[in-house]
Amino acid sequence: MADNELKKEIEKRRTFAIISHPDAGKTTLTEKFLLYGGAINTAGSVKGKANSKYAVSDWMEIEKERGISVTSSVLQFNYKDYCINILDTPGHQDFSEDTYRTLMAADSAVMVIDASKGVEAQTIKLFKVCVMRHIPIFTFINKMDREAKDSFELLDDIESVLGIRTCPVNWPIGSGKRFKGIYDREAKTVRTFQAVSTGGSKSAAETDYSIQDPALKELATEELYNQLLEEIELLDGASDPLDLELVQKGELSPVFFGSALTTFGVETFLNYFLKMTTPPLPRMSNEGEIDPLAAPFSGFVFKIQANMNKAHRDRIAFLRICSGRFEADKEVYHVQSKRRLKLSQPQQIMAQDRQVISQAYAGDVIGVFDPGIFSIGDTITMPGQKFEYEGIPTFAPEHFCRIVQLNSMKRKQFVKGITQIAQEGAIQIFQEYSAGMSEIIVGVVGVLQFDVLKYRLENEYGCEIRLESLPYEYIRWIKDPSTDAAKLRRMNNVKAVRDMKGNPLLLFVNEWMIRMVLEDNEGLELLEFRKN
Ligand code: G4P
Numbered sequence: 001m002a003d004n005e006l007k008k009e010i011e012k013r014r015t016f017a018i019i020s021h022p023d024a025g026k027t028t029l030t031e032k033f034l035l036y037g038g039a040i041n042t043a044g045s046v047k048g049k050a051n052s053k054y055a056v057s058d059w060m061e062i063e064k065e066r067g068i069s070v071t072s073s074v075l076q077f078n079y080k081d082y083c084i085n086i087l088d089t090p091g092h093q094d095f096s097e098d099t100y101r102t103l104m105a106a107d108s109a110v111m112v113i114d115a116s117k118g119v120e121a122q123t124i125k126l127f128k129v130c131v132m133r134h135i136p137i138f139t140f141i142n143k144m145d146r147e148a149k150d151s152f153e154l155l156d157d158i159e160s161v162l163g164i165r166t167c168p169v170n171w172p173i174g175s176g177k178r179f180k181g182i183y184d185r186e187a188k189t190v191r192t193f194q195a196v197s198t199g200g201s202k203s204a205a206e207t208d209y210s211i212q213d214p215a216l217k218e219l220a221t222e223e224l225y226n227q228l229l230e231e232i233e234l235l236d237g238a239s240d241p242l243d244l245e246l247v248q249k250g251e252l253s254p255v256f257f258g259s260a261l262t263t264f265g266v267e268t269f270l271n272y273f274l275k276m277t278t279p280p281l282p283r284m285s286n287e288g289e290i291d292p293l294a295a296p297f298s299g300f301v302f303k304i305q306a307n308m309n310k311a312h313r314d315r316i317a318f319l320r321i322c323s324g325r326f327e328a329d330k331e332v333y334h335v336q337s338k339r340r341l342k343l344s345q346p347q348q349i350m351a352q353d354r355q356v357i358s359q360a361y362a363g364d365v366i367g368v369f370d371p372g373i374f375s376i377g378d379t380i381t382m383p384g385q386k387f388e389y390e391g392i393p394t395f396a397p398e399h400f401c402r403i404v405q406l407n408s409m410k411r412k413q414f415v416k417g418i419t420q421i422a423q424e425g426a427i428q429i430f431q432e433y434s435a436g437m438s439e440i441i442v443g444v445v446g447v448l449q450f451d452v453l454k455y456r457l458e459n460e461y462g463c464e465i466r467l468e469s470l471p472y473e474y475i476r477w478i479k480d481p482s483t484d485a486a487k488l489r490r491m492n493n494v495k496a497v498r499d500m501k502g503n504p505l506l507l508f509v510n511e512w513m514i515r516m517v518l519e520d521n522e523g524l525e526l527l528e529f530r531k532n
Contacts, residue, residue, distance in 0.1 A: 013363030
């Protein structure tokens, strides 16, 4: 039986990721959440900005040079009775496989959409991973203070492009210069919008009016007020009811409108979101579901990050705790290596700094020193427990280069370096079907990883390399590993390779080629993710 304190701690946890296309407002929204939680005092301090005085991680020169954050971090803060963990998913050029993996550690996702643009490419990719996991997805349609697309069109866009049902929890009155406020469908009240930018302060003064209040008609203008009434009627008649069970299964997304920059609609969103999401739920293992409250401490590694401290070449493994309470001084069990160990230097990676911690709970993410034994997806439990959490899939890279080593004398160093970096999961390496280690192809999800690879091979392993860009953009695992790729038909312009585990894969230049190869090779099955 879980003790009361443990139960209380776990039940107040909400662990989620924010996904969006670059520039939709993820950073701004995160900042506003942190402001509500009192975790930061000024906006502009989260990450990603070249001049940010609190850049979360500047552990690599390459990050400093570019003013971006290559690695993702976790922000923890308290708000009301909740303990919130926001898993930051790197976007922009630093988009990488880690961005996908972070979603494996989240219990739900907030999808930020730019109201003037609708669903954009990167959102689609991240969304697919959320769908694969069936986690709840909450939509925040941002930038309503700018000219927006029609709200119904935005919902249609989400439904048709992403294939998820939507249920607006609130509804905007106008947009851009004519943005007047937001109607709360449950409370039947309108919160009016004040057209002031609040900069770093908490929020603009907000006033709520009942929908029947005559003052509202004047404030919103008669035209927009009447339009609102019509739209409410339409929504009440046609939109999906807010079925929380469907939300939990990731089949229905509650939709909110707002403007993160002016902090309008953010608090409403946060409050509804926290009410509708759950604390950590049981996770699947090879021995069935593991209950976060009943089971002793357990978790899995979802990310490994090297050389955070330049003076020591250390690696930090990021662990999502899935059950129980982690206590720093207790021995734990690493299932894959069958070793008992103490996790040294457990830290919580916060907005501004890293804090060594003595305990943490299911729902939390901690960084622990990796003595070189952890791999992505590994399970850590208490001695006596031997179950393994479901593995983290390998996601398909989208950019490929051939690596040419410039100094062949350092072959051993090169192979060691590239193997270690691939183990951390920053890159994937592939070999030509027959050429063995003589021809190495590297695949990445985000192109920045090529620079990181080059930089690290030079600086950590003393190996100079040249990267030759390859035209492939799509990779698919062949489902049946015994398939002889050399015998497949229609293989002109398609490259057959193997991954580090010897699995056969095909590289394609476009999606059309994938369809051609599938058509011409009956029975061939290709996979976009590979379950480990
Ligand atoms: P991201 O993390 O998703 O990439 O987006 P980010 O929050 O950095 O926002 C991208 C740009 O959009 C920023 O402007 C930001 O100020 C602006 N923005 C975010 N939310 C809103 C909103 O609700 N309304 C309006 N009008 N703008 C919004 P920037 O000029 O690119 O950066 P900055 O110099 O202002 O930081």
